[in-house]
Amino acid sequence: MSVHHKAASTNTHLIAAMTQAGAVIHYLTIRGVSVKSVILHNCKPVIRIERFVE
Numbered sequence: 061m062s063v064h065h066k067a068a069s070t071n072t073h074l075i076a077a078m079t080q081a082g083a084v085i086h087y088l089t090i091r092g093v094s095v096k097s098v099i100l101h102n103c104k105p106v107i108r109i110e111r112f113v114e
Contacts, residue, residue, distance in 0.1 A: 084105070085107060
């Protein structure tokens with residue numbers, strides 16, 4: 061696999077992960093959940109939300 065092909069593959073995975081994160085963030089937001097931050101860990105999105113205290 062060439063370096064260019066590997067970079068393109070990595071970019072594709074990152075874009076897919078961010079697209080998925082965006083959909084989940086939208087789902088959470090319309091249900092009233094506050095999203096604090098989003099990071100990528102090994103090309104997987106990690107979404108941190110506000111903790112609810114009742």
